[in-house]
Amino acid sequence: MDILRAERKAATEALPPPAERARIRKAYGVSQDAMGKAAGVHRVTISSWERGEAEPEGDNRAIYVGLLREMAAELGTEINMEAE
Template identity: 50%
Template structure:
C-alpha cells in the first residue's frame, strides 16, 4: 500500500499553522499595556525586542492595529514571559 506523502505533508503544515495561531493568542489591548507597565518596561524596549517601531507597539496596545501572524507569535511570547517574570500572569 502506497502512502500519500502529500496528504501527510499537508496535515503537518496545517498542524504547524494551527500551533502558531494558538501561540499567537494575545490578551486584550488593555491587558497588554498592564503587563508591560507592571514590569516597568517602556514601549521603546518592547519595540526593540520585537523589531518594530514604538508607534507600532503603541497602536497594538490601543487596539488600533493587530500584528501579523509572525509578529503576533513573538509579541504573545514576550507578553507571556514578561507576565511570568513579574508575577502578572492572568490568562496570558
C-alpha cells in the first residue's frame, strides 16, 4: 500500500519543466523507448512530454514522476523545477 500512496502523492506534485525531464533521462543514459517501456507508454508519448506538447496525467503522471525522481536520486542530482 505504500507504493499506492507514493503514486497518488506523485500524481498531484509538480513535474519538472520539459527540458529538465529530458536532461534527467539522458543523464541516466536511458532512451525514450526504454523510458516509455518503464512508464508503460509509447516512446512518442515520452517525446511529447519532453517537448512540452502534452503532460502526463493520473497514473501515468505518478509513474513518470517516480521514475524521474529515482533517476535523479541515483545520479545524485537535484531536479531543477525552473529549467527551461
